[in-house]
Amino acid sequence: MFSTLLTSLPILFLGVFSYTIASKGIQEKVDEGNLQNLLQTQMRVEQLLKTLEYVVMQYVSSPIVNNALYKSLTTATHFKEINDLSQGLHNLHFFIGVQDASLINVRENWYIGKNGFGNNLKELADYESLERYTSMRNNLVWMPDPTSSPEMGTLNLICKVPLLNFSVETSALLILKIKKSDLNRQFLAQNELGNLFVLDRSPQAVLGDPNIGELSVEVQNRITEMIESLQSRNGHFPMDWEGRDVWIHFIQSPQHGWTYLAVQDAKKSTMEARQIGIFTLASCAALFLLFGAAALYGSHWMYSPIRGFVQFMRSDLGNKDEGDVKDDFADLAQRIRHLMNSGLQMQDQLTFYAVQLRDSFVQRLLAGKITKSRLLEHLSATGFPVAWKRLIVFVVQIDTLKNTRYQERDNDLLLFAIGNIVGDLVEPMKRFQPVSMDNSQVTILASEFETDEECSRWALSIAEDIRIKIAEFLSLKVSIGVSRSYVDLVDVSGAYQEGLEALKYRFQLGSEMILHINDIQLNRNKETVYPKQLERDIVDAVKLGHPERISTCLEVYLLHAIQSNIHIQEFQFMLMQLIGSLTELLYGSGLSAEKVLGDKQVAHHLLQGKSLIEWKRWLLDEIAMPIANHLRDERESHNNRITEDLIRIIEREFESNLTLEDCSARLNFHPVYVSRVFKKETGLTFSDFLAQHRLRIAKKWLVETDMTILEIATRLNYANSTPFIRYFSKATGVTPGKYRKDHMQL
Template structure:
């Protein structure tokens, strides 16, 4: 019977064995893994660099074509001609010729072969290098697919090449025309190159279609059809690496996702060829581990037998006392005793804890479903009864809470989830259980369904207002956060919960007008009917003029007035953002008008719009324009202006020092430099601290003293050479500055 009770002995032997061999196995495995991983990392790094270089070259070409397309499509000739029927008008010949001339200039500015086509959707004609042609029914159908695309500008792959499609006008819901620019595929392949030493390079478009690369076997296929296909990264990851099998060979695939046009760049290399040197390490490690295993097995068996004897004697006593016979003796000795004393209690506690956790999860799931899906009244009533929620509410309302901003607080953006959890707990404590359902966090909002049995909408709204003030006060006291609270309309039908949830979120969007720490009832903030929107055009023009002059004070003052004027208008929150988008577009256009490339001031223009759409209040919008958009431009213009001032002053000083003995005047300098005399006066005084005539007089006086000392020129000759009317005028001016006549000055120097 003892032969069955040796489970712990076997474990003891195995433990001793593993204690001796496990470190060696781990070290060997780690060495092999490190060598292989390092090699793959180097391959991954080199291929990513290759992909990045290829991506940079290709996207530089695409951006150049895109920029040229924008210049062409914004020409007044193109915009005005698109609405005309060139086929029915005899004057259309001249306009077609003008369009082709502008198109030829556009193509001559590119570094690659490229074709251009201008399509009129209203006139049903197109102009390309071949001339004017009418659109067929199939052409209209094909172009209609591009018109229905929500994007205003995009790249599309075609068998003949890559096509840039731009709608004209850009942001119109019903464009009047299209500009299509085509780059042949051989131009793309030239940038990729034919070098395959480090592997093949492929390019896929948005639909995962391989249209370019130096591997002819993969061209024209979709990514799902490739033998080395794998799992690409999500949209939030720009690059990655994975391994796959190709014809019984392991390959490594590096890829990059372009942020410009969502193309995917792939590089495929063989990993098996690179890993052959690491296989020797694996075999040596295996042999060493086997040898140590045999030695440790012999030592472990002898030592474990000796340590097991007292445990065996204790187990025999416990087994005989419990009267267990048969198969139960095969259990581990310690497990046998532990099961008898603690098994039942542990299972009971585990069961209670699981039931409690599942009940809370079911409640949360029900509340989420209540806000987001259309449930039947019967299902809602059944669930409320099951979770012991109140059923006698006469008035209900959805409350949504959002954090206004984390700037200026002790918290960072990564703390937002924890803060939302804290907000949810505070709401749970402040609102009585009989007046709410379970509070939940949905996205960046804390949402609660509130209700009361007391009838009357106005008393209920009074209760909601007081509750919101209490919640704001509590959160400000403990978390020092600014929040806003939105309320839906009061309703009585349980089927209206989903609609009320959307109303509460909509109410929060009107912080753009009312600012931070607002309590927003949807029926109070949302306009009941559309009203004409008044945009302050004159104030905007004053602001843009001040911006061009880099006048900081005037720009800041007019910006504040402009934001205030927009926010004070009675409009929907969508109209607010449209006005701010218009302002941002006007500023970007002003930047370009001043000769500044926006890419030198900002990371990207799209990033500016993303930041704008994430703002909640007019104050945040004003701070965004002032610090993020305007300040870099003003600093750039000031630096450019200072350099221009220095250059102008240096040129004037050079003229004075080389032409002081001529009839040099400020007007002469202004004509030579193509500036007005008043402008040169202001610039010269700002840079030197004195005016032009004083500086010229000082230079002439310096030369007069030099000639008196170093030459024997007569006083009259010096006066004439320095353009004084008479020697007397020169002597009088010299005595005024030096306290003596020119002759005395020369005599005093010679006497020294």
């Protein structure tokens, strides 16, 4: 008993200490746990959505779909095509929650879906929504069924076909419907840290924990208002949820504009602290009951492997209660069959991940992150060519999206389309996987030619075919940089840099160019002279704030750089010098370059390769004009301050002998400059403004005081009353005496 007591005292002390520390930090751990749980849920949900988007894009981009877009299909004459289209739609059902996948040709008035083929779109349940779907701005959109709740109904993926059709007319739609109940069970149900919901931009509950019920409109609006007031993409806040206190944890996702919510009962942290205290007391009591419970623990331990396996299968593969199971072995057999079916679904997912693995391998190879010792192992695993004589890299970049039907947000989609064009033109065994890196589309070619000259000619012919096809299908202007050829695969990272380096010379050679690194010939013997006078012309134009003159001077400056046939690095140094001179204008006016230019990422832009037009547009819109506009605003503000100070002096000291020279000296400016600024701001000279102000004071004194005309003239700094009367009569048309008489009668 005594030894048991000695053993329990340290444990009791440690428990009290742990309870004290844990009770203070329990809320922080709960908050952190909820945010981590939310982040995991977000990643899992969005990974599934990305997977479905990728599979749908692959399907609608396939030749089977594209060939059927402009055909009026019938079961009598196009049975094979309808069967192939149906098989492709059927493959989409292997993913979690997919209830239906339908291909609807609004142009030719036919559809294919779960219920088969039809030639009348009015038979569709979604017929009323087709016009709204085809008029959507984006080509790929997730939206919930408008008649569904967060727990029931479907979440729909609407894909306009053709995928890259940016015109008003849409040929077809692919509608993928996912059961919300399956998504809720997979991602949101059985959460120990709280109940989870997903809201869209509306805000409308897209998904929700089936254990807590539907969110009311009032609760959704209150949650949205609180999130907007926090002005943060993640965080937490307290809230009264239908009579009970809760904590709301949220993460706003930029991918679809959805908000992920976790609802945590406010009493949970206190409950967990009490549980810690109870656990401490129970641990001490357990020491006294240890020997009595030894036999019970032994029997429990012997049965634990079987019970653990049964509980594992029930908890991971279903929600069936133990009371509903009559035969544990039959239940296990059923769950094992379910596990095998899940394996087939996982195999389809692994096929998708294999494509991503090939992309990742090529990207790491181009970045020089794969060692030579592991290359052969990776090549055999990814299925890339293993027999070649020379390797060469070409890099495709879009020259400009200006004056095209595309926008900057379409850049990733366009690079994906360019990669598909490259994949169609080059045989799989003569290339590696085309990948997108740093706003470029990069492809490694595996050549059978032994000499560098033959390999380069072959690569240039392929590059020309690719450029023509991109212009034909996408109506885009692209340039292609081609590297030297290499024998060893580890050298492709350097070849990738050569392709980028070649593209940088577009500023001299123009757009729609195919540039081989060996063809970049520069006159190194010619001495480069920095165009100081042209720089001064640009600086003067910025000072004056003339947009047309600034544009003209920039064009002359860039043309001089091209005609000088300088190296790209010297060109970048020239631009740095010019930008430095322009920013000196800001410092000379007391302005901050960071305040004016903001986060322009000047260094990042200087290191990129651009055409002459792109360089001019960037320098004009992002550097020169913002500086010119701020200098103009600063001048106007400065002139306003001078005018206001001079007016205050006149209004305060109009009775004294004020002169422009005295006032200018007090303002620390030259009289000529002050006179020009004052005339520009008020439209009057200094003397005219002073005389008019004294006239207003004289009128006021004539009506409101008993001062004589001589006294008023003296106070207004006239030598006698005669010049005062003459000026007053000329300005008002009456003498001061008559003015007083007329206004006193009123």
